[in-house]
Amino acid sequence: MKRTPPDTLALVDQLADHHCLPLEGYQQLIEDTSELAASSLAKLADQVRRPIYGNKVYLRGLIEISSICSRNCLYCGIRCGNPNAERYRLTPEEILACAEEGHALGFRTFVLQGGEDPWFIDERLEALLHTLKRRFPDCAVTLSLGERSRESYQRLYDAGADRYLLRHETADPALYAKLHPPEMSWENRMQCLRDLKDIGYQVGCGFMVGAPYQTARQLAMDLKFVEQFHPDMCGIGPFVPHHDTVFRDQPAGGAALTIKLLSILRLIHPKMLLPATTALGTIDPHGREKGILTGANVVMPNLSPVGVRRKYSLYDNKICTGDESAQCRACLEARLRTIGFETVVDRGDVAK
Ligand code: SAM
Ligand code: FES
Secondary structure, three states: OOOOOOOHHHHHHHHHHHOOOOHHHHHHHHHOOOHHHHHHHHHHHHHHHHHHHOOEEEEOEEEEEEOOOOOOOOOOOOOOOOOOOOOOEOOHHHHHHHHHHHHHOOOOEEEEEEOOOOOOOHHHHHHHHHHHHHHOOOOEEEEEOOOOOHHHHHHHHHOOOOEEEOOOEOOOHHHHHHHOOOOOOHHHHHHHHHHHHHHOOEEEEEEEEOOOOOOHHHHHHHHHHHHHHOOOEEEEEEOOOOOOOOOOOOOOOOHHHHHHHHHHHHHHOOOOEOEOOHHHHHHOOOHHHHHHHOOOOEEOOEOOOHHHHOOOOOOOOOOOOOOOHHHHHHHHHHHHHHOOOEEEOOOOOOOO
16 A cells, blocks of 8 residues: 655654654655745754854855866866866965955955865975964864865865865765766765765765756755765755856756755754855855855855956856955845844854
């Protein structure tokens, strides 16, 4: 006899009470497009966040250090196979100048993100980390530089890096294989995440929402992975097509689904650091505010020099590429104030 699936609101309650669901439960929540499901998740996610983070939103200053990448992820505008991508690399002095400006603007976390640029060997990154930590002892440094060896992760940790963001991209190896060239390995990416955690980093994983070929089942697998891996951070954002990729004609992922997933993630791990991403702000002009209202507690304004922002082009129509860092900071502050949230001058470590 076919069993009737539990009704969605019962699942929402189960998630809020137990912080986990069976895979089928996550899938059902994703497939239920009713307003009621989304609004109950949002309400409960906000409720569970308040006693932990209040109305505080943590700022991360994003410094896009290089658009040179040796990888060829099929969806990404800066993949090495794109001959039209404009390449740049910031010098250590330029990176330090961005951090200097960010510090004066109240940032206490710098996220150094970039393509997998072979110029950034361990010795260069170690020297940069030493200088950053000496000049800004009250700041955390997050790296987001892709897959490296365990030995390299260890050296960068020893040199002062506090956190590492490496989206797992998808928990389904079959989907991973459709979105990446054959030389890239899902197993290796997952191993990197385990190594990072083992070494002692605060670790962030994450995935795109609405990626080509992605099904509700695969998103449910992502939620199950996050539930079990228990990262300190989880970065999710809609897939947005880039005109120089094979997925140029694919639709962007949905803002509503991304926002619903943020609420679910908040309920799975109430203390997790959850950014409302630039990609979300790109597909919906108020996407970041909506994401914060429904569970996210981090924003990552851009501190990169204005001259290079357009060149760090992962997807089309990226927002904030023409704005000075101070404008971005002020703009986000004002946006958050209109919804009753405030940014804080704080490293913003995960709540213990
Ligand atoms: N190279 C590092 C890495 O691989 O983790 C950091 C930079 S990588 C470009 C940052 C993230 O951008 C990826 O993990 C991916 O999820 C996201 N991304 C790339 N192309 C995208 C697209 N077209 N739409 C939305 N997100 C995208
Ligand atoms: Fe950059 Fe609004 S956040 S201009």
